[in-house]
Amino acid sequence: xADYAISPAQQRAIxxxxxxxxxxxxxxxxxxxxxxxxxxxxxxGREYIDCLAAYSAVNFGHQNAQLLKAAxxxxxxxxxxxxxxxxxxxxxxxxxxxxxCGKDMVLPMNSGAEAVETAIKTARKWAYxxxxxxxxxxxxxxMAGNFHGRTTTIVSFSDDPEARQxxxxxxxxxRTVPFGDAAALxxxxxxxxxAVLLEPIQGEAGVIIPPAGFLTEVRxxxxxxxxxxxxxxxxxxxxxxxxxxxxxxxGVVPDLYVLGKALxxxxxxxxxxxxxxDILGLFQPGQHGSTFGGNPxxxxxxxxxxxxxxxxxxxxxxxxxxxxxxxxxxxLVAEGHLTAVRQAGLWLGLDVHPSLGTAxxxxxxxxxxxxxxxxTHTKTIRFAPxxxxxxxxxxxxxxxxxxxxxxxxxxxx
Ligand SMILES: *Cc1c(COP(=O)(O)O)cnc(C)c1O
Numbered sequence: 001x002a003d004y005a006i007s008p009a010q011q012r013a014i015x016x017x018x019x020x021x022x023x024x025x026x027x028x029x030x031x032x033x034x035x036x037x038x039x040x041x042x043x044x045g046r047e048y049i050d051c052l053a054a055y056s057a058v059n060f061g062h063q064n065a066q067l068l069k070a071a072x073x074x075x076x077x078x079x080x081x082x083x084x085x086x087x088x089x090x091x092x093x094x095x096x097x098x099x100x101c102g103k104d105m106v107l108p109m110n111s112g113a114e115a116v117e118t119a120i121k122t123a124r125k126w127a128y129x130x131x132x133x134x135x136x137x138x139x140x141x142x143m144a145g146n147f148h149g150r151t152t153t154i155v156s157f158s159d160d161p162e163a164r165q166x167x168x169x170x171x172x173x174x175r176t177v178p179f180g181d182a183a184a185l186x187x188x189x190x191x192x193x194x195a196v197l198l199e200p201i202q203g204e205a206g207v208i209i210p211p212a213g214f215l216t217e218v219r220x221x222x223x224x225x226x227x228x229x230x231x232x233x234x235x236x237x238x239x240x241x242x243x244x245x246x247x248x249x250x251g252v253v254p255d256l257y258v259l260g261k262a263l264x265x266x267x268x269x270x271x272x273x274x275x276x277x278d279i280l281g282l283f284q285p286g287q288h289g290s291t292f293g294g295n296p297x298x299x300x301x302x303x304x305x306x307x308x309x310x311x312x313x314x315x316x317x318x319x320x321x322x323x324x325x326x327x328x329x330x331x332l333v334a335e336g337h338l339t340a341v342r343q344a345g346l347w348l349g350l351d352v353h354p355s356l357g358t359a360x361x362x363x364x365x366x367x368x369x370x371x372x373x374x375x376t377h378t379k380t381i382r383f384a385p386x387x388x389x390x391x392x393x394x395x396x397x398x399x400x401x402x403x404x405x406x407x408x409x410x411x412x413x
Contacts, residue, residue: 113149
């Protein structure tokens with residue numbers, strides 16, 4: 001493994017975290033102090049290019065001037081009322097987001113997991129009150145390899161043993177089918193199926209892209225059986241995959257969009273479920289809520305995020321820069337450094353050849369060269385830099401990454 005030197009100052013900061021914070025993450029040993037665009041700086045002043053972008057929560061760049069301006073204005077005006085009252089930025093935000101999605105209504109929450117929980121409750125409510133499923137029988141079909149968050153209900157239908165171990169008893173009402181298998185999905189649908197919940201591209205699983213036409217088939221199958229299609233676009237959406245939504249890659253419109261991460265512009269946790277009136281209109285006062293959901297600061301930022309997405313510039317940048325990265329990395333498969341390169345927009349999953357070590361070993365080498373990337377599932381490195389990364393920075397990432405793979409191969413030989 002490459003030796004990444006941890007300075008005394010960084011070591012002290014890391015020790016403090018390890019002493020006082022629960023160890024529910026295993027971060028790379030870098031303590032970030034400041035950031036701008038695609039660059040971050042550690043507490044010793046060393047610079048890195050951020051190729052994770054907080055799991056796509058920072059799609060529009062660190063310290064994005066347009067988003068900061070909107071946030072600062074709101075910060076000094078009104079930040080929290082709760083939904084007990086109306087607030088000035090709330091109406092514009094829900095209208096902006098509904099229009100971006102081509103839907104009627106928005107239900108705002110905070111974290112991604114809360115939005116997924118909201119979508120599950122929405123689908124069950126719709127099944128009982130609209131479809132006529134007998135009480136207590138509603139079922140939701142999910143995909144193998146899914147990641148939808150960390151709440152007790154959500155880990156109930158995860159197939160990652162680490163996510164579930166010691167957290168039982170689990171919530172019933174879910175059934176799992178292989179991701180990308182439309183026939184298995186259709187076979188799993190029964191009279192009591194409320195919804196199919198899926199990530200159009202599985203992010204945490206390693207940027208797993210389903211076979212072409214799968215989303216189109218899911219849409220056709222769910223429509224045919226009067227089952228809701230719920231697209232968890234928390235990581236794949238908002239320009240990451242080269243379109244406003246990853247579903248747009250096949251021209252598919254789900255019944256519910258679940259959004260989060262980049263919706264908060266890297267400033268605030270902002271999430272939402274977006275759907276038509278016949279679905280979200282089922283909620284009556286008191287049936288669901290959140291103290292912070294739809295707060296004025298979140299709304300001001302969310303509206304500005306929608307504004308950024310309106311021009312299509314971010315989507316175009318995502319496609320163009322992603323194609324460049326993929327073209328640079330694909331030859332590494334023939335060279336035996338990688339076993340696969342998957343790409344959708346500026347979102348790549350690289351599978352490291354086992355002879356080079358684990359993906360985490362490579363991430364240490366990248367760190368040493370000033371590139372922050374994150375491993376997922378032992379063999380995969382995810383590259384998802386902010387979409388505003390400059391062309392020069394992108395070339396730097398390519399140069400350092402190739403050097404990291406070649407270094408690992410040289411040390412092996
Ligand atoms: C990150 C993520 C979530 C959970 O979001 P949190 O804000 O961490 O709760 C849910 N679904 C997908 C697809 C995600 O990538």
